[in-house]
Amino acid sequence: MTLKFVIMSDLHLVPEGALSVTLDTAARLEQAVDAVLARHADADFCILAGDLADRGEAAAYERLKTIIARLPIPAHITLGNHDDRPTFLSVFGDDFAAETGHVDKVIDTKGYRIIMLDSSEPGRVDGVLEQAQIDWLTARLAEAMDRPVIVVLHHNANALHIHSDRIRMLEPDAFIAALKTHPDIRQVIAGHVHLTSTATWHGLPFTTLAGGHYSVDFSVDRPDAPMRRISGPGQMAVVVGTPDRTTVLFDDFIDGNADIFWSRD
Template identity: 80%
Template structure:
């Protein structure tokens, strides 16, 4: 059996007709959904890895819901720092809330366990997993010692050595210690930084995808990063018993620089 699923992140959807950072993020998500219909309609499911909306308005979640209703495969969701949990739940339903009090979830499919973690915390841009979530994660990992595990959350835990490191998960030790209790963590996949990256840190594999909003360039050392219109990017994960591969699909091409007026 081969596991196949799509990951989208950083959708930043606005109420219909409104823009985010000069971009029509609703239209960009429509293009992502078109790509799923055309290329990944036989995948097992799709994960939305946070920053579903830009400002967390009810109308934005309603717009999001209308768009993703076209996705022909099951959709699983967790939240990011741009989301508003109570507003999300009011539109999508309380069933998305886990026993942790956050939008966490376990998916068992084709010999894998996939764990979604809600790393958002009201009033904070950096990522947070509270003690209840860490305990829940450890329990879910202990149940799956006989299979590989993929963890998906919004915030990256590992430093990327870029300016945005100050908004990652700033206190990752408990998270890493929990992951280390399992012998076969295949990937830890995040969004948040609007940048594609892969890394090995503390013996674990980490990946970020650029997502559906603006992308950033990698300017070193510590030069402010440019904001670019594209690409709009999703990840496509392929899991077999002995390998896990993350591919990146740029469903929108384009790298025009975004210039914003400064008052």
């Protein structure tokens, strides 16, 4: 029995007629949905991992609701620093909030537990998990000691040695301590940084995906070096899980490259 799910992040939707950093983000999300329909319609579900709207506007969330209605699979949602929680809940419904008051969620399927965490905090760009969320996470991990766990949130906790480290989860100790209570954390997957990365930190595997908005370049350990914003690619992650392994693949649904027709003859 194989688990398969899609993660989209950093959609940055704006009201109709507007652009975000020169990009038509709604058109880019439509292309992401087209990619799911073409290649990943057999997935169990899709996670939208925050920065759904560029400025947290109700019209952007209404637009999001319309576009993701085309998905052939369930969509599970959490928030990022560009989102506005009360506005999101006013559009999508208060039942998206967990008992923590945040848009946190647990999904149990095919021998896995997937835990989604809302790392957004009003007025802050860096990631925050409140004590109530840490306690909730610890309890949800304790319930799942018999299965592997994947955690999905917007903000990366681990430093990447790049400019965006100043806006990661700056106080990650309690989060790491909670994760370390479980013996089989397969992946901690985030968006936020607009680039693809993998890391091991405190013995835990961390991954970021570039997401659907612009991508960035970087200079390692030069936090004040200028950073370029790049119009592509648009990227989603595809997670495949079996009892003995968990794999994260990256689908650049916008790549700007022509097909190469190659024959072995």
